[in-house]
Amino acid sequence: MTEETGRERAPSERTRVRRYNWLARYDRKTVEDILDATPLAHVGCVMDGVPFVTPTFFWREGDRVYWHGSVAGRMFKALEHQDICFTVSLLDGLVVARSAYNFNCNFRSLMLLGRAELIRDEALKAEKLRNFVNGLIPGEWERLRPIHQREVKVTAMASLSIAEASCKMRVGPPLDDEEDYSFPSWAGVIPIRYQVLPPEPDPRNPPGTEMPEDILKFHLG
Amino acid sequence: MTEETGRERAPSERTRVRRYNWLARYDRKTVEDILDATPLAHVGCVMDGVPFVTPTFFWREGDRVYWHGSVAGRMFKALEHQDICFTVSLLDGLVVARSAYNFNCNFRSLMLLGRAELIRDEALKAEKLRNFVNGLIPGEWERLRPIHQREVKVTAMASLSIAEASCKMRVGPPLDDEEDYSFPSWAGVIPIRYQVLPPEPDPRNPPGTEMPEDILKFHLG
Ligand SMILES: Cc1cc2nc3c(=O)[nH]c(=O)nc-3n(C[C@H](O)[C@H](O)[C@H](O)COP(=O)(O)OP(=O)(O)OC[C@H]3O[C@@H](n4cnc5c(N)ncnc54)[C@H](O)[C@@H]3O)c2cc1C
Ligand SMILES: Cc1cc2nc3c(=O)[nH]c(=O)nc-3n(C[C@H](O)[C@H](O)[C@H](O)COP(=O)(O)OP(=O)(O)OC[C@H]3O[C@@H](n4cnc5c(N)ncnc54)[C@H](O)[C@@H]3O)c2cc1C
Ligand code: HEM
Ligand code: HEM
Numbered sequence: 001m002t003e004e005t006g007r008e009r010a011p012s013e014r015t016r017v018r019r020y021n022w023l024a025r026y027d028r029k030t031v032e033d034i035l036d037a038t039p040l041a042h043v044g045c046v047m048d049g050v051p052f053v054t055p056t057f058f059w060r061e062g063d064r065v066y067w068h069g070s071v072a073g074r075m076f077k078a079l080e081h082q083d084i085c086f087t088v089s090l091l092d093g094l095v096v097a098r099s100a101y102n103f104n105c106n107f108r109s110l111m112l113l114g115r116a117e118l119i120r121d122e123a124l125k126a127e128k129l130r131n132f133v134n135g136l137i138p139g140e141w142e143r144l145r146p147i148h149q150r151e152v153k154v155t156a157m158a159s160l161s162i163a164e165a166s167c168k169m170r171v172g173p174p175l176d177d178e179e180d181y182s183f184p185s186w187a188g189v190i191p192i193r194y195q196v197l198p199p200e201p202d203p204r205n206p207p208g209t210e211m212p213e214d215i216l217k218f219h220l221g
Numbered sequence: 222m223t224e225e226t227g228r229e230r231a232p233s234e235r236t237r238v239r240r241y242n243w244l245a246r247y248d249r250k251t252v253e254d255i256l257d258a259t260p261l262a263h264v265g266c267v268m269d270g271v272p273f274v275t276p277t278f279f280w281r282e283g284d285r286v287y288w289h290g291s292v293a294g295r296m297f298k299a300l301e302h303q304d305i306c307f308t309v310s311l312l313d314g315l316v317v318a319r320s321a322y323n324f325n326c327n328f329r330s331l332m333l334l335g336r337a338e339l340i341r342d343e344a345l346k347a348e349k350l351r352n353f354v355n356g357l358i359p360g361e362w363e364r365l366r367p368i369h370q371r372e373v374k375v376t377a378m379a380s381l382s383i384a385e386a387s388c389k390m391r392v393g394p395p396l397d398d399e400e401d402y403s404f405p406s407w408a409g410v411i412p413i414r415y416q417v418l419p420p421e422p423d424p425r426n427p428p429g430t431e432m433p434e435d436i437l438k439f440h441l442g
Contacts, residue, residue, distance in 0.1 A: 014269060014271065018295075019290075019291055019293075019294060040310070040312055042263040042274045042276075042308060042310070043274070044265045044271075044272035044273060044274035045272055046267065046272050048235060049304070050235065050265075050304050050305075050306055050334060051265035051266055051267050051272035051273075051303075051305060051306055052265060052272075052306045052332070053263045053264070053265035053274050053306045053307075053308035053332070054308070055263075055308060055310035055328070055330050057326065069240075070240055072240075073240055074239075082272075083270070083271050084271075084272060085271055085272055085273045085274045086274075087263060087274035087275070087276060089261070089263070089276035091261055091415075094357065094439060096358070096361075096420075096436065097365075098365060098366050099365055099366040099368070099372075100350060100351075100354050100362060100365050100368055100372075101368060101369070101372040101376075103354065105278065107276070109276050111273070111274070113271060129321060130321075133321050133324065136315065137317070140317075141321060143406045143407075144318075144319060144320055144321050144404075144406055145319050145320040145401050145404045145406070147320070147321055147322065148322070151320075151321075151322040155322075173421075173423040173424065173425070174423060180366050181425050182427065183365075183366045184427065184430060185364045185365055185366070185430075186364075186422065186426065186430050186431065186432045186433060186436060187422070187423040187425070187426055187430075188420050188421050188422040188423045188426070188432075189420065189421045189423075190417060190418075190420045190421075190436065190439050191417070191418040191419075191420075191421060192415055192416070192417055192418070192441070193415070193416055193418065194312075194413055194414070194415065194416070195413070195414055195415070195416035196411060196412070196413055197411075197412040197413070197414065198412075199317075199409050199410065199411045199412075200394075200409050200410045200411075200412060201407065201408070201409040202394040202395060202408040202409045202410075203394065204394070204402050204408070205407065205408055205409070206403065206405065209405060209406075209407050209408075210407065211407045211409075212407060215317065215407060215411065218315060218411050220413070
């Protein structure tokens, strides 16, 4: 296995893919590509004894991911005291095989494990929130009503290293049992992706409010 | 609060939405609508001390959800011994406000809590797998190479009641602070949805293999 395919080595025993391990990737480029393809993660964190899965927006800066919420939110109280799992997944297609058993889906997914850190410094929080906003829409932070200090105060922020990461990716047509390829049912892939539709202006925008070019650049997937 | 809005009562104290609780819904129709909008869930289950979040296809039958995998998979060994969290989320839009603080997203999400059950009976498993396949593509099971008993044997299946469910939904334009509505930056919503593209036939389909109408009916979101 070479560096190039990223199959060479899991960063830890607990991130080593066992099921369908030929789909595994551990290289930095694949990790970053998946993280940069969508702003949506699902964070696993034990609270009151239950492994809650919380859908949350995130952004990446270098070798860490960041997410935000309320300082009163239960997740930001719980996550410093346990290792969490930060999962990102993209559904790329439904794989229609000749046998039910070989049905599958095309996907890209990533699991990050580790101990998250809270960011408490207000200047740093504000700087990171700017990166969050401008990462979604370039230059947007500078166009907005300037942030109030009290808004930064009530915002909680966590970050996690991308060091302990595993990825899985499936692409391409179904893999059927060799003897089934002559079976006459239709096989193939139904591709799925995110679609970004034309922006809908708030009816309360003052007449003549122009839409910045950068709003149109928003994309994901 | 009335039955109609579904805001009346959480099914349990631990599913009562606290943050942004005006987005909460607990009624059966909203639960079913969200479950029926996508086949993708993220299941939270503690394994080796970590609250792993596993992206997984699922299907609904009446008041239960079902999912499948390998009998050798670690999740199917772990989930009978703990309460798990089964989360479904749909990202419907990026909400662009006049202040960074009021940025948001439109979404539908659901968390189910409870103890999952394994289905071990082979006839029952096969029947449920048929419902899974035909739920994605009507009539597909009957077109496929008939299933082998050994395929049913190695398939693990879990189910969870939808009784302990909470939903959150956000729709519509940004909600800015009243004094910010005169601020001249563009505000509105960038809608996001799943797009299903035209099916791509497997190059190994025998010449003349026809695509069933029902493949074209596949949709999600
Ligand atoms: C859109 C989508 C739909 C899926 N549907 C199903 C389904 O219906 N049934 C099913 O069995 N599986 C499904 N999977 C795969 C599923 O997420 C797991 O990879 C698989 O079930 C094996 O889980 P495990 O815990 O037994 O894996 P193991 O191989 O035992 O896990 C060991 C380690 O591998 C890594 N790993 C495992 N899974 C992933 C992953 N998905 N992404 C990145 N790293 C990973 C983690 O570091 C983990 O600690 C789906 C995945 C995606 C993205
Ligand atoms: C696409 C998407 C993106 C999101 N991005 C962010 C983000 O960037 N930052 C952020 O703070 N939040 C985000 N959320 C909301 C997030 O999922 C949580 O609802 C929120 O963070 C509050 O979490 P909590 O555990 O403190 O909630 P609490 O209100 O304390 O949770 C109590 C109970 O409410 C129910 N509940 C909580 N959240 C949900 C939910 N999403 N769906 C259904 N039931 C729920 C559960 O039963 C839970 O046990 C996003 C949600 C979606 C769907
Ligand atoms: C950049 C785009 C942003 C997006 C997409 C976004 C999205 C969200 C979402 C979805 C929630 C959860 C609401 C809920 O519980 O249903 C949330 C909560 C929150 N956001 Fe943001 N946000 C963004 C930027 C910001 C910024 C810049 C700040 C701070 C200045 C901020 C402060 C907060 C706070 C404090 C909460 C917690 C609210 C509460 O639970 O009371 N957000 N955000
Ligand atoms: C209906 C559509 C189906 C879809 C979309 C689907 C999808 C998947 C996916 C994504 C995986 C995970 C592979 C991985 O780890 O990367 C999986 C695993 C598995 N599926 Fe399915 N499947 C379907 C139907 C079936 C049926 C009908 C059977 C049984 C007859 C089956 C048996 C299995 C088994 C046994 C595994 C575990 C493989 C392993 O880990 O060794 N699947 N499926």
